[in-house]
Amino acid sequence: MTAAAQDPKTVYLKDYRTPDYAVDAVSLDFDLDTERTRVRTRLQIRRTPNAATDAPLVLNGEEIELARVNVDGKRLQETAYVVDGKTLTLPSLPEHFVLEIENYCAPAKNTALSGLYASSDMLCTQCEAEGFRRITYFPDRPDILAKYSVRMTANKNKFPVLLSNGNPVGAGETGDGRHWAAWEDPHPKPSYLFALVAGDLARVEDNFTTMSGRNVALHIYVQYKDIKKCDYALDALKRAMRWDEEVYGREYDLDVFQIVAVDHFNMGAMENKGLNIFNAAYVLASPETATDTDYEYIESIVAHEYFHNWSGNRVTCRDWFQLCLKEGFTVFRDQQFSADMRSGPVQRIKDVKALRARQFPEDAGPLAHPVRPESFITIDNFYTATVYEKGAELVRMMCTLIGPEAFRAATDLYFDRHDGEAATVEDFVAAMEAASGKDLTQFRLWYVQAGTPVARLEDDYDAKKGVYTLTVTQSTPPTPKQADKKPLHMPLRAALVFETGAPGREHMLELTSPSETFTFENVPARPVLSAFRSLSAPVVVKRDLPLADRLLLMRRDDDLYNRWETAHRLLLDVVLTFAGDARLDKAEQALSAYADALGDLLENETDDAFAAEALKTPSQNDVAQEMEIIDPAAIAAALAKTERGLADRLAEPLTALGARLCDTSPYRPDAASAGRRAMKNAALKLRLSGADPDAGATALAQFRDADNMTDAAGAVSALALSDRPERAAALSEFYDAWRGEPLVVNKWLSWQAMAPRADTFQTVQDLLTHDAFAMNNPNKVRALIGAFAMHNLSAFHCADGAAYVFFADQVLKLDKMNPQLAARLVGALENWRRFDSQRQVKTKAELKRILQTDGLSENLFEMANRLLEGA
Ligand code: TRP
Ligand code: ZN
Numbered sequence: 001m002t003a004a005a006q007d008p009k010t011v012y013l014k015d016y017r018t019p020d021y022a023v024d025a026v027s028l029d030f031d032l033d034t035e036r037t038r039v040r041t042r043l044q045i046r047r048t049p050n051a052a053t054d055a056p057l058v059l060n061g062e063e064i065e066l067a068r069v070n071v072d073g074k075r076l077q078e079t080a081y082v083v084d085g086k087t088l089t090l091p092s093l094p095e096h097f098v099l100e101i102e103n104y105c106a107p108a109k110n111t112a113l114s115g116l117y118a119s120s121d122m123l124c125t126q127c128e129a130e131g132f133r134r135i136t137y138f139p140d141r142p143d144i145l146a147k148y149s150v151r152m153t154a155n156k157n158k159f160p161v162l163l164s165n166g167n168p169v170g171a172g173e174t175g176d177g178r179h180w181a182a183w184e185d186p187h188p189k190p191s192y193l194f195a196l197v198a199g200d201l202a203r204v205e206d207n208f209t210t211m212s213g214r215n216v217a218l219h220i221y222v223q224y225k226d227i228k229k230c231d232y233a234l235d236a237l238k239r240a241m242r243w244d245e246e247v248y249g250r251e252y253d254l255d256v257f258q259i260v261a262v263d264h265f266n267m268g269a270m271e272n273k274g275l276n277i278f279n280a281a282y283v284l285a286s287p288e289t290a291t292d293t294d295y296e297y298i299e300s301i302v303a304h305e306y307f308h309n310w311s312g313n314r315v316t317c318r319d320w321f322q323l324c325l326k327e328g329f330t331v332f333r334d335q336q337f338s339a340d341m342r343s344g345p346v347q348r349i350k351d352v353k354a355l356r357a358r359q360f361p362e363d364a365g366p367l368a369h370p371v372r373p374e375s376f377i378t379i380d381n382f383y384t385a386t387v388y389e390k391g392a393e394l395v396r397m398m399c400t401l402i403g404p405e406a407f408r409a410a411t412d413l414y415f416d417r418h419d420g421e422a423a424t425v426e427d428f429v430a431a432m433e434a435a436s437g438k439d440l441t442q443f444r445l446w447y448v449q450a451g452t453p454v455a456r457l458e459d460d461y462d463a464k465k466g467v468y469t470l471t472v473t474q475s476t477p478p479t480p481k482q483a484d485k486k487p488l489h490m491p492l493r494a495a496l497v498f499e500t501g502a503p504g505r506e507h508m509l510e511l512t513s514p515s516e517t518f519t520f521e522n523v524p525a526r527p528v529l530s531a532f533r534s535l536s537a538p539v540v541v542k543r544d545l546p547l548a549d550r551l552l553l554m555r556r557d558d559d560l561y562n563r564w565e566t567a568h569r570l571l572l573d574v575v576l577t578f579a580g581d582a583r584l585d586k587a588e589q590a591l592s593a594y595a596d597a598l599g600d601l602l603e604n605e606t607d608d609a610f611a612a613e614a615l616k617t618p619s620q621n622d623v624a625q626e627m628e629i630i631d632p633a634a635i636a637a638a639l640a641k642t643e644r645g646l647a648d649r650l651a652e653p654l655t656a657l658g659a660r661l662c663d664t665s666p667y668r669p670d671a672a673s674a675g676r677r678a679m680k681n682a683a684l685k686l687r688l689s690g691a692d693p694d695a696g697a698t699a700l701a702q703f704r705d706a707d708n709m710t711d712a713a714g715a716v717s718a719l720a721l722s723d724r725p726e727r728a729a730a731l732s733e734f735y736d737a738w739r740g741e742p743l744v745v746n747k748w749l750s751w752q753a754m755a756p757r758a759d760t761f762q763t764v765q766d767l768l769t770h771d772a773f774a775m776n777n778p779n780k781v782r783a784l785i786g787a788f789a790m791h792n793l794s795a796f797h798c799a800d801g802a803a804y805v806f807f808a809d810q811v812l813k814l815d816k817m818n819p820q821l822a823a824r825l826v827g828a829l830e831n832w833r834r835f836d837s838q839r840q841v842k843t844k845a846e847l848k849r850i851l852q853t854d855g856l857s858e859n860l861f862e863m864a865n866r867l868l869e870g871a
Contacts, residue, residue, distance in 0.1 A: 122199025328391020647690025
């Protein structure tokens with residue numbers, strides 16, 4: 001067993017202490033080499049006022065080789081400091097001093113993709129959260145803000161482009177085939193925002209004039225083969241820059257803004273100051289290779305990283321427990337941006353779907369944690385849906401509670417108060433209070449209390465008095481280490497909808513107690529409540545609503561999001577009833593009524609993207625989440641039956657839709673044309689689940705004729721999920737056509753991994769050795785193993801448990817290379833206790849096997865341990 005696994009140290013929020021030493025300036029000198037890079041660091045350090053005069057200085061450092069340490073120009077003897085695998089400690093120091101360190105690191109061996117690493121002939125860095133310590137010794141914590149200057153030397157042929165944060169301040173030749181470049185970042189920053197890139201890269205350029213008239217150069221760096229795939233990212237960047245000026249009053253603050261695309265990356269992208277580094281999948285797009293969904297992701301991730309320049313960089317986090325301060329806020333900002341760029345209600349539908357698919361299960365299982373966690377072993381494991389997505393919901397609720405004008409005043413105040421500082425969640429909420437005068441004391445509980453609250457609605461209408469009463473009770477189920485829950489403060493947006501006439505105006509009700517009753521007077525007719533409009537709080541809503549009322553809301557609710565919500569809920573209840581979990585008395589009749597209402601919607605709805613969402617049926621996971629004990633086979637059968645029933649009832653309109661939406665004009669990625677394609681492809685997918693004998697041929701023809709990836713992928717992905725005879729040809733032709741485009745091949749891997757078929761498990765095993773796959777590329781691991789474990793309930797949870805053994809083997813293999821990724825992947829088992837006891841025995845055995853493996857990383861140890869807690 002490694003020291004790490006034996007003795008994993010837990011870090012607690014309550015132990016936070018201000019640093020004993022501040023670093024005012026950092027200068028870094030890199031002699032770059034793929035095998036062995038030399039780093040010389042020069043730090044200007046000062047003891048902080050509250051520190052003891054004999055306080056030692058503890059620097060973090062991992063996987064690096066120390067060569068020498070100087071204090072104020074004098075080399076220290078090896079007895080004058082202590083080094084272990086994680087720290088370098090200097091016992092006694094003057095009040096001000098210059099610390100110089102020389103050390104080496106090995107980018108080519110760095111398969112963890114944290115620190116300085118090699119990716120497809122280039123060198124790049126990833127320092128969030130604790131990667132800087134894998135480059136050099138440093139007090140690697142986000143409350144140490146310093147000015148950085150960087151000098152890099154490298155082979156000129158191999159690495160003609162040398163980039164870092166801030167502005168370029170010099171470059172030249174050193175003779176001997178090498179050259180150098182120097183960069184200076186005028187803005188003090190924490191070490192996690194440091195970045196450098198070296199490579200033979202093409203540069204795509206544009207520029208942007210800021211609100212105060214300054215010119216900013218925009219540079220996107222990619223491999224030469226990808227030079228034609230940067231237009232959309234560049235366009236999204238300019239729109240994001242303008243939007244942040246207009247909506248938040250935030251202006252960019254350097255002369256250049258750079259984005260670099262890399263093939264090997266653990267997450268989506270990283271907001272390093274002035275030098276964002278992106279997973280290539282979220283930069284590169286062309287009509288032929290990227291789907292509309294890819295374009296949407298690029299738009300929102302480019303915006304997300306750009307928005308971090310203020311929410312994260314100018315105002316950063318005091319410690320990693322405050323992660324939601326930058327991530328929750330920035331996700332909220334990117335959601336608002338996407339809503340403004342496209343359809344507001346459709347964006348909300350997609351955001352809620354993601355919240356329910358990833359965050360609600362997390363909150364309901366062994367990995368549940370508050371938006372601001374209280375402890376961790378490895379912070380990497382807390383880049384979660386709870387911190388990001390639920391964190392965004394908390395910001396959204398505060399905006400709803402205080403109103404948009406006060407919210408804008410609050411964000412201005414927050415940025416103004418804390419510019420250049422490392423702040424806390426408390427600072428953020430305090431700004432909301434100061435700008436609005438609203439007391440958010442009870443609201444703060446959302447940050448510390450885990451679990452998804454359940455809100456129960458009961459209502460009554462007194463026709464004689466014209467009085468409608470609504471009673472809302474709230475409760476939050478227990479979560480690990482949090483048995484008792486308090487009531488939360490939340491906004492309930494609601495309106496009364498009627499059989500005839502327009503819906504009433506919207507009310508913002510505030511819930512604060514376990515149970516409360518609201519009275520509406522002068523209500524002329526029996527209303528149906530449109531509740532939690534646009535999901536005004538991240539809760540599970542429970543109510544008994546008769547079929548007729550649901551159909552009324554589907555047709556007449558003027559909150560478009562809630563029309564979708566009502567429809568989706570009804571269809572889910574049909575599936576659950578078919579799966580043996582009775583929710584409806586007459587599921588077949590309900591399905592017919594649903595089909596009629598949907599048919600009308602398809603005919604009348606002008607927002608195609610919305611209609612496309614309405615046409616999509618629930619996923620296996622959507623259904624699983626609602627079941628007491630998850631029954632994969634019953635879910636697959638019930639879904640197939642529902643989809644068939646719907647497709648056959650809607651056969652005519654679906655075929656007509658396909659024909660009506662067939663577009664022969666050249667591809668454009670805008671929201672309106674994407675909406676049309678989404679609707680066409682949703683209709684095709686549904687047709688393929690029905691009896692229509694021509695649907696397979698239609699799909700194959702759509703793929704063969706497609707001039708864009710959205711239509712090609714729409715057809716092949718739907719065929720891959722089906723049993724149609726055209727399936728095999730579509731998959732093999734697709735691979736032959738796209739084998740040279742790794743990002744496209746990843747889609748092909750996923751479709752096969754997600755097929756609810758008996759042979760899928762074997763296919764996934766075979767694909768591990770296929771040219772299309774590579775274990776060292778996180779995108780490929782997620783596309784194949786991740787998709788199989790997370791999105792294929794029936795095949796992954798096959799009754800004999802063989803897929804669990806396979807999965808544990810892969811996780812363990814991956815842990816040796818990339819602990820962050822292995823730990824994320826194992827999270828796919830977060831709902832293991834929700835299955836029957838035979839499956840539980842089998843998953844538990846695999847989790848135990850993982851936990852008992854020698855040399856486990858801290859990342860995987862922490863996850864396996866939490867998954868097993870109490871078992
Ligand atoms: N801060 C990044 C974001 O915008 C997250 C991130 C990128 C990250 N790479 C990472 C987090 C590696 C941990 C490890 O959301
Ligand atoms: Zn982020």
